Amino acid sequence: MPRKDALAKVTGAAKYAGDLRFPGTLHACILRPPAHGMTLASADTSAAERVPGVRIVREGTLLAVLHPQPDGARKALALVKGTFEGTELDVDDERIYQYLVDRAAPGQRVVISRGDIAAGEKRAATVVEGEYRNAYEGHATLEPHACVAKWEEGRMTVWASTQSPFVIREEVAEALKLGQDKVRIISQFVGGGFGGKLVGLGAIEAARIARQVPGVPIQLAWNREEDFFMDTYRPAAVVKIRSGLDAGRGSITFWDNIVAGVSQGEAEFPYDVQTNRFRAPAVTALHPLPIGAWRAPNAHTNAFARESQLDALAAKAGIDPVTLRRRLATDARLLRLLDLAVSSFGWEPAPGPTGRGIGVACGAWRQAMVVAIAQVAVDKATGKVKVERFLEAVDVGLVVNPDGARQQVEGAITMCVGQALSEEIHFKGGHILAKNFDTYLLPRFSAIPRIEVVFAENSGMATQGIGEPPVVPVAAALANAVFDATGARVSHVPFTPERVLEALKKVAAK
């Protein structure tokens, strides 16, 4: 069934917030600090003010240059000299993991506690200790944040690129100390969100500016560099797991899991784990950079750790990774989904690493379940991972529009190929080094193989959202495929060629 809005989008008629052209609009460019943690102290705007048509708005630490043409505002902004104050953050993209562990430690709370961990460890024949990390990741929607705000007769109207107009209405009302009945948000076509357009930092900025110039529509369209700088990233995280299998069929005798950086999202999964301890930070306010929701928040971090760890246990115990999961699965839906994935893919059981480069991982998001099977080729000289095949079996209950659902799954897998292999917000202090798509690498057409999607027949269960679940097991399936290809365990997302080479070196040294 084709999308209702396809016609508007394929002809260029669809208007996104940055495309609105209200008469009398002034385009705003904001003077940004060079780094997070810094704010505007003072500014020399004299040169910019000499440019015909320019207006300067200053409200607290917010300084914007306004001009009837976007290009005029950009050029005039370049003439503003600002000085900034604040303390440079003493952390970077390498030290962030220890930083998070240290800051999370005092407030760790036990989310799950079953059985006696020490006794379970005594019974274990195979023990694996793993540390799994993921970097900050951006939303990198193709459309940067954009909006138009207008202040008129005591009311603020914002035409915004937003996933959540009601959340933004609250935020704008609070920022401007207005009643919510005085704020109206009008949603436009949204050029991608993924959680990045749940909050309205741009809408607040535009509204603060518009309040200073009554009756004038203020258009604020962040450029790509601002969009990366102002993003609310997927949180960086560290998950440490120590767990063991018995000598028999492969029962888990203990599972000790501690998380820093994210919450306990998806801590419970339908595997038979009688002795289980799961510790997560009491607060997620540990981060030096702004964080936010990123398509199935927390779940992909925890699933990556759990499914990688399970794979490592299976390999060490000499058990086929699907067989181990089948033995552990306590839910008939999960078992059926594993069968569906395995038969659709043509999985042949064998303990890893087999050299075939095939990996499996399971994931859940709320009531939905997903099994992913990936096949990769690893260039051992360069560390480059090429995805050769990717299949997902998905159970989201009754599938209403199979075409639409399939598109969501294909898109989610592609997004997470980027998550797994290349996407990282590099930073030093509060300086965001990811500035554009040349320093922040999204997967391109050539990086993605044909994706196979199979849906479980489960019309008895209410339809679940499809946007988020297929994200959850992707990175783990790819990491397990890398292990199967090479015997090297990649445990740091994204596993860039450099990190794959590092992991390969560890295998060679053994």
Added chain:
Amino acid sequence: MLTKNTAGVAVVKKIALTVNGKAYAIEIDIRESLLDVLRDRLQFTGVKQGCSVGECGACTVLIDGTPVNSCIYLASWADGKTITTIEGLAKDGQLTPVQEAFVEEGAIQCGFCTPGVVLSTTAMVQSGRSFTHAEVRRELSGHLCRCTGYQKIVDAAERALREAEAK
């Protein structure tokens, strides 16, 4: 518009170009990109601004039939050229076969990359050449898409190419 830069050098130039079949004679700043002129001066907002550095392909237009990132193409270079934007494809409400293929194959999600990919596909179809699957992916690899996973876009492009060849 400023007519001189800070060093006092004249920066304004008059250019003539055809956009979607209509002739325009306009004064531009020689530092302006074609993207800015199309979006902000001539109001062709179907030309999307995604990165401004030639990485994402959202601003692709056809210049004398060739797909070009208009964000890194100076407007002054467009003097005498014929430009097609996404707004110039459908005639009297009738979609082109490429546009129809994108709708039918479900190659559109958020739609922000769509104008650029449709135009690059249009150029492939107009070339009259045939393309292998790998060549289609390579031809389109200058476009970033964050939503679709690319597969449906490739399906749409191959469908449009197939249909054009069958004619």
